[in-house]
Structures are given as C-alpha cells and as structure tokens.
Amino acid sequence: MQSDIKMPRPTLLAAAIASTLALCSTSAFASVSIVRGVVGGALFTPPVFADTAAASSPASTAASTYAGATVCFDLNGNGVCDAGEPATTTSATGSFSLISTTLAPLVAQISTSATNNGSAIASRSVFRANVAQIQAATVNPLLAASVNLTPLSTEVALAIENKGQTYAQAVANLAQRIGVSTSDVLLPPTQVTNATDLPAILKESVIAQNRLTLAAKFVDRGDTVGELRGNFDCPNPTAAALIASATANTSDGCATGDTATVGTLAAQNWAFNLEGMPQYDYVFVIIEENESQSSVQGSAVAPFINSLLSSGGTYYNYFATGNPSEPNYLALGGGDDWGQTTDEGLPYPAVTGVRGNLWNSLDAAGLSWHVYEGSLYPSPAGTTANTGAAAWNTATGGLWFDNPANSKILGSADSAAYGSGLRAMKHNPAVWYADAAAQPDFATNSRSISGTGTDVNGNAITYSYPSNTSTTAAYNWTAAGDWDAPLQAYATANGITSWWTGNTQPWTQDQFLADLTAGTVANYNFIVPDQDDDMHNAAKVIPRADAWAENVVKKIESSSIWNDPTKRVAIVITFDEGESVSTSCCGWNPERSGDGKAQLVSFSANGTETGSTANLPAFAEAWKPTTTFTSGTSTTSSVYSTGNHGHGVTLFGVYTNQQALGLVPGGNYDTDYYSHFSFVRTVQDMFGLADPGQPGTYVNRTKFTEAFIEQNASVLPEFAGSANPHFDAVRAMNHVYQFPAGVTRVSNLPASTSGGVALPVSTGPDATQVNLWATQ
Amino acid sequence: MIKKLLTAAAICAALSGGAAHASTFDFTYDFTDGQAITGSFTGTSADGGQSATNISNLQVTFEGAAFTGGVSPTLILNSWNTGSATFNSPSASTTIYANGSLNNFVISDVDASVNTSPDYEFAYINDATNSIYQAVGANFTLGTVDVDTPANAAGWTLTEVAPVPLPAALPLLFSSLGGVGFFGFRRRRTAR
Numbered sequence: 001m002q003s004d005i006k007m008p009r010p011t012l013l014a015a016a017i018a019s020t021l022a023l024c025s026t027s028a029f030a031s032v033s034i035v036r037g038v039v040g041g042a043l044f045t046p047p048v049f050a051d052t053a054a055a056s057s058p059a060s061t062a063a064s065t066y067a068g069a070t071v072c073f074d075l076n077g078n079g080v081c082d083a084g085e086p087a088t089t090t091s092a093t094g095s096f097s098l099i100s101t102t103l104a105p106l107v108a109q110i111s112t113s114a115t116n117n118g119s120a121i122a123s124r125s126v127f128r129a130n131v132a133q134i135q136a137a138t139v140n141p142l143l144a145a146s147v148n149l150t151p152l153s154t155e156v157a158l159a160i161e162n163k164g165q166t167y168a169q170a171v172a173n174l175a176q177r178i179g180v181s182t183s184d185v186l187l188p189p190t191q192v193t194n195a196t197d198l199p200a201i202l203k204e205s206v207i208a209q210n211r212l213t214l215a216a217k218f219v220d221r222g223d224t225v226g227e228l229r230g231n232f233d234c235p236n237p238t239a240a241a242l243i244a245s246a247t248a249n250t251s252d253g254c255a256t257g258d259t260a261t262v263g264t265l266a267a268q269n270w271a272f273n274l275e276g277m278p279q280y281d282y283v284f285v286i287i288e289e290n291e292s293q294s295s296v297q298g299s300a301v302a303p304f305i306n307s308l309l310s311s312g313g314t315y316y317n318y319f320a321t322g323n324p325s326e327p328n329y330l331a332l333g334g335g336d337d338w339g340q341t342t343d344e345g346l347p348y349p350a351v352t353g354v355r356g357n358l359w360n361s362l363d364a365a366g367l368s369w370h371v372y373e374g375s376l377y378p379s380p381a382g383t384t385a386n387t388g389a390a391a392w393n394t395a396t397g398g399l400w401f402d403n404p405a406n407s408k409i410l411g412s413a414d415s416a417a418y419g420s421g422l423r424a425m426k427h428n429p430a431v432w433y434a435d436a437a438a439q440p441d442f443a444t445n446s447r448s449i450s451g452t453g454t455d456v457n458g459n460a461i462t463y464s465y466p467s468n469t470s471t472t473a474a475y476n477w478t479a480a481g482d483w484d485a486p487l488q489a490y491a492t493a494n495g496i497t498s499w500w501t502g503n504t505q506p507w508t509q510d511q512f513l514a515d516l517t518a519g520t521v522a523n524y525n526f527i528v529p530d531q532d533d534d535m536h537n538a539a540k541v542i543p544r545a546d547a548w549a550e551n552v553v554k555k556i557e558s559s560s561i562w563n564d565p566t567k568r569v570a571i572v573i574t575f576d577e578g579e580s581v582s583t584s585c586c587g588w589n590p591e592r593s594g595d596g597k598a599q600l601v602s603f604s605a606n607g608t609e610t611g612s613t614a615n616l617p618a619f620a621e622a623w624k625p626t627t628t629f630t631s632g633t634s635t636t637s638s639v640y641s642t643g644n645h646g647h648g649v650t651l652f653g654v655y656t657n658q659q660a661l662g663l664v665p666g667g668n669y670d671t672d673y674y675s676h677f678s679f680v681r682t683v684q685d686m687f688g689l690a691d692p693g694q695p696g697t698y699v700n701r702t703k704f705t706e707a708f709i710e711q712n713a714s715v716l717p718e719f720a721g722s723a724n725p726h727f728d729a730v731r732a733m734n735h736v737y738q739f740p741a742g743v744t745r746v747s748n749l750p751a752s753t754s755g756g757v758a759l760p761v762s763t764g765p766d767a768t769q770v771n772l773w774a775t776q
Numbered sequence: 777m778i779k780k781l782l783t784a785a786a787i788c789a790a791l792s793g794g795a796a797h798a799s800t801f802d803f804t805y806d807f808t809d810g811q812a813i814t815g816s817f818t819g820t821s822a823d824g825g826q827s828a829t830n831i832s833n834l835q836v837t838f839e840g841a842a843f844t845g846g847v848s849p850t851l852i853l854n855s856w857n858t859g860s861a862t863f864n865s866p867s868a869s870t871t872i873y874a875n876g877s878l879n880n881f882v883i884s885d886v887d888a889s890v891n892t893s894p895d896y897e898f899a900y901i902n903d904a905t906n907s908i909y910q911a912v913g914a915n916f917t918l919g920t921v922d923v924d925t926p927a928n929a930a931g932w933t934l935t936e937v938a939p940v941p942l943p944a945a946l947p948l949l950f951s952s953l954g955g956v957g958f959f960g961f962r963r964r965r966t967a968r
Contacts, residue, residue: 030893031892031893032892032893032894032914032916034912034914034921034923036923036925086919091809097922097923098921099914099916099919099920099921101893139861139906139908140862140863140888140892141892141893142863142882142884142888142892142894142897142899142912143899143901143908143910143912144910144912144923146925
C-alpha cells in the first residue's frame with residue numbers, strides 16, 4: 001500500500017538545494033575576513049597638583065592613535081594575540097589592515113613599546129572588538145570592513161559578553177549613556193568631527209582606558225577573582241594565616257572560584273566592577289548634620305528620607321569617624337581627618353602638602369566633581385578667578401565669602417530675619433585640601449543649590465511632610481531654603497555674576513537645577529544644605545531638612561539622566577556625625593589621649609617628624625603626612641596624636657535610578673561594618689580611581705583593608721590591640737563579607753525605638769547578601 | 777534595416793581593429809603605503825585603450841607573489857553591483873577602465889558572486905551609491921593584505937600594451953560573427 005503522505009517532487013528538490021546551500025555557506029564557502037581600522041583613544045595629560053594656584057595646572061585630553069600596537073584576530077578568544085594568530089602592527093598613524101580565513105574577535109595589544117600620539121605608554125592595555133562589530137561593518141567579505149579598536153569598542157565587547165546585549169543594543173546603550181550618536185561612538189576620536197560628540201567620547205575614552213590599564217595589571221600580577229571582588233582574605237596566604245591565628249570569628253575564607261586567576265576578558269570585566277562595585281556615571285551625596293540614626297530612621301517627621309531608605313537600600317552599621325563636624329568632612333573628602341578634632345579650620349586651607357583626596361583623584365582620572373552649597377553667598381565683587389587661599393576669606397568678600405562678619409550683604413533687616421552664617425565653610429569637604437582647592441577648576445566646581453522651587457520640568461513639588469500640620473510646634477516648618485530668594489534678589493539687583501561660569505552668566509541661587517536641566521551635573525556631586533536645612537540648627541530641624549532633601553531628590557528624579565536606564569545614577573543620604581559615642585570601626589586611629597597605645601608618628605609645629613618614624617616601613621612612609629596640620633586658632637603638631645576617633649553609627653542610605661526604574665530590586669539592607677572611609681573607598685571603586693591590588697593607590701585611611709592591616713599588623717601600632725581586624729578594616733560597601741554563623745551584630749537602633757521599625761539584629765550572614773549598589 | 781546596419785558595423789569593428797580590438801593590457805595599483813599590485817589581461821580594447829571588456833587570461837601579482845594555485849586554476853573577474861551591493865556573476869561585459877575612479881570589480885580565484893573564501897583577491901570598488909571606495913589586495917595564503925579606503929585613483933594605471941596577434945584575435949572575431957549570426961537567427965524566428 002502506498003503511503004498517503006507524499007513529499008511533492010519539487011519540495012524534495014528544494015530541500016536538496018537548501019541543504020546544499022547550507023553546506024556551502026557553512027563550510028565549503030566560509031568567508032574570509034578583511035578588516036581595516038585604527039587603534040585610537042585619548043592622550044590624557046593629568047593635572048599638576050600643588051598647594052598654590054600658580055603652581056597648579058589642569059588636565060588636558062587630546063584625540064590620539066596608537067602606533068606600534070599589535071592587532072590580531074583572536075582565534076581562540078582569550079583576549080591575547082597568541083603565536084600563529086593573524087597579526088600585524090599599527091602604523092605611525094595607528095592604522096592597520098588585517099586578513100583572516102576565520103572570522104574572530106579583534107585584539108589590540110598596546111604594550112609599553114607602543115606609543116600614544118608619540119608619547120610613551122607607562123602601562124600596557126588591551127582594546128578589543130567583538131565579532132559582531134566586524135560582522136556589522138562587513139558589506140561583503142571580499143571588501144574591507146572598517147573596524148576601529150578603541151576603549152569604547154572594548155566596552156561594547158564587554159557589554160555583549162557580560163550583559164547579554166546584542167551588538168546593536170550595546171552600541172545604542174553606550175551611545176545613549178555618554179550622549180553621542182551611534183555613528184560616532186565607535187569611531188576613533190581622531191575621526192570624530194561632531195563638536196558635541198567629541199568631548200564626550202574623549203572623556204569616556206579616558207575613563208575606559210584607565211580601567212583597561214588596570215585590567216592588564218590584574219592579568220600581569222596574577223590577581224585572583226577573590227582579590228578583584230574584594231575578598232581580601234582569600235588570595236593571600238599571609239593574611240589567611242593571620243586570620244586563622246589571630247581571630248576567632250573569621251571563617252569567610254575563599255568562596256568557590258575565588259582562587260582562580262583571571263585572564264584578559266575576565267580582568268576587563270572586573271576592571272569595570274572594582275571590588276564588585278559597578279561603574280557609576282553620577283553620584284549625588286546629600287549630607288545631613290548632627291542627628292543620630294535613631295532620631296531619623298523610622299521617624300514620622302522624616303517621611304521622605306525614610307521612603308528613600310525603603311525604596312533604595314539601608315546600611316545599618318555605618319560609622320562616623322570623628323567629632324565635631326570638621327573631621328568627618330575631612331574624612332569624606334580624603335579618607336582621613338589628619339588629626340583634626342575641632343571645627344577650628346580657619347583660615348583655609350587646612351591640609352597642605354600634596355596627598356590623596358577624592359577631588360584630586362577624580363581630576364586625575366578625567367572625571368568631574370561639584371560641591372553644591374545651599375545659601376551660597378553671591379560674591380559682591382564678582383570674583384573672577386580662583387587665586388588660592390587668599391581669595392577665600394578676604395575682608396572684601398572673595399570666592400569663599402564665609403566669615404559672618406563679612407556676609408551681611410543682605411542688609412541688617414535681612415540679617416536679623418535670617419541670621420548670618422547659615423552656610424558653613426566647614427561643611428565643604430573639598431575646601432580642606434589645599435591642592436584640590438588650588439586647582440584651576442575649583443571655582444567652577446563650587447556651585448549653588450536651592451532646596452526650594454520646581455523640578456526640572458517646572459512642576460511644583462509636593463512634600464511628604466506638609467508644613468504646619470504637626471501637632472508638635474517644633475515640627476511645623478515653612479522656610480526650607482529660606483535664604484534663597486533674598487540672596488537671588490540681591491544678586492539680581494546688583495548684577496552679580498556666577499564665578500562657576502567665569503562670570504559670563506548672571507548669578508543663580510540654584511545652579512543645581514540649571515545643571516540638572518542641561519545635563520551638566522558632575523560625575524560626583526556633594527550636596528551641602530545650609531545649617532537650617534541639614535538638621536544642624538535647633539528649630540524645626542528634621543521635617544525641614546526632610547523637605548529640603550525631598551526637593552533636591554525630586555529635582556534629580558525629574559531629570560533626564562535619572563530616567564535614562566543606560567545611565568547609572570545614585571543618591572546617597574548620610575550624616576557627618578554619629579551617635580555621640582567614640583565607637584568606631586574601619587581604619588581608625590585610636591591613638592588618643594589616655595589609651596596608652598604607641599603613637600605611630602608625630603610632628604613638631606614646623607612639620608619636623610618627632611615620633612618613631614625611623615621604624616616606619618616603606619609603605620607607611622608612602623602615606624604618612626608630609627607637613628604638619630595647621631589650625632587657625634591652635635597649633636596641632638602631632639598629626640596622629642588625635643583624630644579618627646569614631647563617633648558611632650549614623651544613617652546611610654543609597655537610592656539608585658536602577659532601583660527606581662525597576663532594573664534591580666530595592667528595599668534591601670546591609671549590616672556589615674562600614675564608615676566614611678569605606679564610602680570614600682567605594683567612590684574610588686565605582687569611578688575606577690584606584691587599584692584593588694595596590695593598597696597605596698587608595699587615599700589615606702581608605703587603604704586600611706583587612707588584608708592590609710593583617711599584613712602589616714606588626715608595624716601598625718594602632719591595630720596592635722585589635723581583637724579582630726574584620727571590624728577594624730576598611731572595606732568597600734559591596735557586601736562581599738559574610739558574617740560567620742556565630743557572630744551577632746548588635747544594631748545601634750533598638751527595635752523598640754524609631755516608630756516601631758523592625759531593624760535587623762541578626763546572626764550570621766544577612767538574609768539578603770545583596771550589594772545595594774548593584775546595577776543591571 | 778536598422779539591424780542590417782548594426783550587423784555591418786559589428787563586422788567592420790571586428791575586422792578593422794579600429795574602435796574595438798583584442799589587446800593585451802598591463803595594470804598596476806600602488807597602495808598609498810607603498811605596496812603594489814601588478815598584472816595583465818587580454819581583452820577588447822575600446823575608447824582608444826581607455827577601457828577593456830571580454831577580459832581573460834588574468835594575471836595578478838601582489839607584493840611580488842603571483843596569484844596562482846588557488847581555488848580556480850584561472851583567475852576570475854566579477855563586477856560589483858551597486859544596486860545589491862554584491863558581486864555579479866562573471867560576464868564578458870565586465871569592464872576595467874583606465875580611469876580608476878570608474879572601476880568596480882574584483883579579481884580572485886573564486887567566483888565572488890557565490891564564493892567568499894578566495895585564496896587571493898584584488899578588489900577595486902568605487903560605489904557612489906553605497907559610499908564604498910576601496911582597493912584591496914589580499915593573499916590569504918601568505919597573510920599579506922593592503923587596503924586603501926578610499927581607493928587611490930592616482931595609483932592606478934591601465935596600459936594597452938599591444939594589439940593581440942591574429943591567432944589570438946580569432947576568438948574575438950568569431951564572437952562578433954556569432955553575434956551577426958544570432959541577429960539573423962532572431963530575424964528568421966520572428967519572420968516565422
């Protein structure tokens with residue numbers, strides 16, 4: 001019997017043809033690859049830092065090409081040009097042509113024998129291009145595909161490899177994130193003619209080049225996954241031995257895979273996630289004052305701040321590092337308070353001698369920073385230039401017109417109404433570092449902000465805690481940002497211009513709103529309310545500051561950068577001081593009066609070392625202060641005889657646009673022990689400012705990781721009495737550390753307080769061991 | 777009547793060796809970085825040696841290495857289709873011009889319309905429609921390559937060396953006569 005089901009003859013023929021064609025296309029006629037392109041990027045000339053403006057100079061960036069780089073088809077996909085792989089060397093103009101009979105990714109090995117626009121290269125790096133980039137550029141296999149190898153092409157490759165994006169998505173996302181066209185984003189900067197796109201591509205090139213250079217170091221040193229994700233115990237036998245012998249509650253050890261060394265591809269991915277901290281584009285830090293964690297967290301009169309914590313993430317054991325305010329702002333700016341234990345910072349600057357701080361580190365990496373201050377005084381003279389410390393506090397009013405005696409520009413009636421000195425110089429964490437303040441960009445980085453007014457779309461802001469509704473009179477607030485309107489009126493009436501525009505634009509009391517609207521906020525933005533709006537002053541403190549913060553956050557939330565899922569944006573809200581107790585963690589120096597411990601090093605009034613410096617090891621010499629700390633009203637000669645005392649736990653919350661846009665979950669918490677030092681280390685990680693494999697690249701106390709302490713315990717007297725270096729160590733706020741099962745954290749917030757908010761007092765690892773900074 | 781005139785013209789052209797005649801050509805392409813393509817072919821010369829069709833007997837050398845021993849024992853000429861941005865099937869009408877900016881072809885050891893894996897190739901493309909301007913010399917067996925983007929028209933020369941001797945010109949004559957016969961055949965079919 002014949003089957004009822006027959007395949008028509010034409011169909012059989014078509015199938016045969018199709019299968020033959022398929023064979024042809026996959027094997028017999030596999031295509032060759034011809035590529036031509038340029039290995040390009042940016043030549044970054046770092047700033048020159050000095051304590052005086054005259055000796056300082058800004059950074060500069062030029063489009064560049066790499067001559068003498070090796071370009072190859074990476075047939076085995078390991079990110080290395082191996083023997084036998086088709087390879088060539090770039091010409092004097094960075095160009096190359098290369099062929100292969102097998103389609104494969106492209107790799108450019110930029111060794112120290114290559115040159116960048118003719119300049120020597122200090123440390124090698126690798127640029128890459130994914131196969132999809134070649135395919136997208138191929139019109140016909142017999143014609144040359146234009147494929148450029150740049151830091152940005154490498155970012156596209158990494159996005160395809162690690163984020164599951166298609167080539168088209170990766171290109172579109174990168175272009176959108178940095179604000180350039182998709183047609184320009186993968187061009188070598190030397191070929192970008194669009195005047196708007198070029199600066200953005202150059203900036204991103206510098207950022208990515210720095211990270212790719214780090215990645216090559218990871219490979220060359222044989223770094224392990226454990227090191228790169230911030231588990232410092234794991235890879236170092238010396239450290240591991242110390243943990244085993246010196247501490248009872250240290251079973252963190254190595255996780256699966258931590259001991260594996262990284263190759264180029266993995267190293268490059270880690271370089272964009274230093275210590276597990278994802279790369280961020282914009283960070284806004286709102287700093288509050290002088291309220292304990294328990295008086296704000298869960299408080300009914302701080303509804304907005306608490307909603308922020310609920311939507312984002314909360315750190316339950318975040319420590320202030322000193323008391324009073326000034327040491328904490330020093331720490332937030334540079335990871336050390338340099339022995340300062342008072343608010344006697346006048347005259348400025350306080351810390352001299354070029355040393356690490358966040359501001360210089362950002363400048364040196366081609367990144368930007370702003371300090372936005374509430375109730376900033378318009379300068380009557382229309383200050384035109386930053387001339388260093390002399391301009392900051394002059395009797396006639398300079399850039400830093402801070403002295404209340406000189407600040408009554410509003411007239412006696414206004415001064416009587418609003419008081420004087422609402423803005424506090426001591427709350428600016430950048431001004432303390434003389435080399436940062438002497439940089440030419442210091443004036444343009446110091447800007448105004450208002451906690452009143454509309455969002456960027458002109459919409460009125462509705463506050464979570466309406467004014468005048470509390471039955472408690474002290475919580476009725478009506479005047480957040482009370483100086484803004486009179487100051488603006490004064491500036492307008494007197495034709496005052498803004499120094500951050502080089503006096504080319506009229507003064508605005510809310511440059512922050514203008515920057516958000518124009519997309520010109522900095523990568524790192526430190527936001528300082530005035531002392532009526534930061535919980536510092538006595539009356540109506542909490543709801544008023546809650547409203548001010550709500551106004552600022554809602555402005556950010558209305559901005560295009562916040563609502564762009566390709567951008568990584570974080571808002572931090574924290575306080576300078578803690579619970580008014582000298583408990584601490586995280587790289588503190590307990591060398592203070594009466595504790596009986598040896599002093600690390602001391603200095604005479606003129607900066608001469610008088611302590612036991614002869615025994616300091618080389619690494620300590622590398623970070624020790626180079627001059628004495630100068631205080632305006634007292635002379636402090638022993639830099640580390642005081643300071644870094646700790647001031648107990650304070651509130652720290654982070655809210656990201658990734659959470660707000662539903663890309664990652666919010667509402668988690670982290671009970672690990674962190675501090676201002678940890679936060680500064682975290683900022684260095686998220687902006688790629690340091691190398692986790694080299695402690696000395698982190699600024700000041702932020703290098704005091706557990707491994708650093710353990711490795712150097714014998715020469716760090718301040719840690720000699722420590723029972724457990726886990727709780728003394730600085731670590732990035734990445735939640736890598738997992739508390740051993742037997743350890744119970746005692747939260748500083750009793751569950752019975754704070755409006756009945758249940759706070760985690762847990763034993764062992766947190767239920768959700770989640771990095772609160774995670775991104776998509 | 778018109779067809780008779782055309783037939784007469786074709787016969788005259790084939791026999792006279794005036795406007796179009798079989799000839800040998802030499803060509804060179806100097807890449808801007810100093811590497812070079814050299815070669816020769818036989819074809820029908822036109823416009824006083826400014827162009828050639830009916831091309832055969834292709835010989836190409838790139839950086840001193842001849843394109844020999846590839847997929848096809850003889851090199852193949854494919855023209856570029858600017859409409860589809862692909863290579864056309866080999867055709868006697870494919871033209872190589874003395875004016876380099878008019879060229880749109882590839883010479884390789886494969887039929888580039890169906891096979892994209894040659895051992896050798898010299899592509900010379902000036903495609904205004906798709907904004908593709910490049911010259912490519914590639915020897916995949918040696919790994920040597922050079923690319924000019926845009927193609928360097930000033931580096932291209934096409935030289936008519938000499939008319940092809942009669943024995944060599946016979947195929948050309950026969951093809952022209954074939955054309956005459958074809959027109960006659962069509963005329964008769966149409967008449968039926």
